Amino acid sequence: MNVIAMIPARYSATRFPGKLMKDLGGKPVIVWTYEAALQTKLFKNVYVVTDSEVIANAIQNVGGNVIMSKKEHECGSDRIAEAVEFMDADIVVNVQGDEPFIDAVSLSKLIDAFTIDIHNQIDLASLKVQISNKEDIENPNNVKVITDNFGFAMYFSRSVIPFHRDQEIEVKYYKHKGVYAFRKHALIDFYHREMTPLEAAEKIEAIRYLEVGKKIKMIETDVESIGIDTEEDLKKAIEFLKNA
Template identity: 40%
Template sequence: MKILGIIPARYDSTRFPGKPLIDLAGKSMIQRVYEQAKKASSLADVVVATDDERIFKAVKKFKGNVIMTLPSHKSGTDRCAEVSKKMIGFDAIINIQGDEPLIDPKQINLLANCFNDISTELATLVKKIETDEELFNQNTPKVIINKNSEAIYFSRQVIPFIKGVSTDQLLKTHIFYKHIGIYGYRTTTLGIISKLKLGNLEQSEQLEQLRWIENGYTVKVALTKKESLAIDVPADVNKVLEALKK
């Protein structure tokens, strides 16, 4: 099994423009993500996929692999699909979030292991929800899993609905899972799903993975206990800097 790690990175983030190039204790965020990904033993290679010349030059400066992609892509999945056509010979692709500078290489390996099962088309990670804040945060997608460790549905709302239980007792009566935003695709499947049209479920929830489920694809799920630490807005930077000191 030959797996390629791709880190989609764009400069024009709505909430935090230029964040791939912010300085985090002497290294850019994209460099830290890249270096963490390179530690994953499951990956045969790692490449940054960007549509911005500034990011391209920054990756070249620290001698990383980088490839320019079209500026028209609407998602990291689309960007990964373009790269997979240019870098052939890989059985699967891992889409690594470019805003998680402390990503654990073991999480990448955990996701990659899903493809040891030849029936796996798509894969992602989930984590048990520990707090009410996470449970009721609409920016934290929740996921329901079947007995085969496959995602049934993703939602920004609390799922499943627990009848007859007050909201402050939900975590005491049921195990809820949140989605960790790292994806794996079998290369042949990636080429197909990148051509799928926007569906009703994705349009309603604004969650890309619902497009795959709505079209009948199975998303394999692996459970992680590791908490991810992403930089979504400038206020998140200090959290990462504090973590880097530990």
């Protein structure tokens, strides 16, 4: 099974512009992410896909593989789909550029999901982590996911899902971690479809897959990495490195 990693890297992030080039322990966030993906040794190749010469130069300066986007893209899946469309690959893993501390165990679980999927039921797989802090649950920057009894995603939302109406029933909340593994054909099919209504409303690309009938297997992990979505997240990441 030919598995490659793609790291979509857009410079002009809405919530925290230029976040991928912010200094983290002496090197840019995007370089941390690229090197972390390499160090897992799970991939035949690792690429950064970007529209930014600044990001491209940072990766090339450490000897990394860079693909420049030819078009403007609304989401990471579209960006990597353009890059991978004519590549030889079975599974494409989308490693978010703002996840500098992603771990090999979680990535390995995603890839293993396809290895044991003998009936090819899974179009893509992604990660979820249980959260219990009220602030985390209510934070719209944390995308929540609910699944069916077989671990397939039913819906993603920035709102609190599920709504805990009956307090006598135990409810668990899960945050979606933005790391995906795709069968290549599912990724390319996504790329050639228009943005769907709920995806546009929530600004969550995973919803497009659900709206067009794709099956997303959610893999639970207990590793809570630090995604760099805000300046506060960057401060947490810097503090994490100091205490590591």
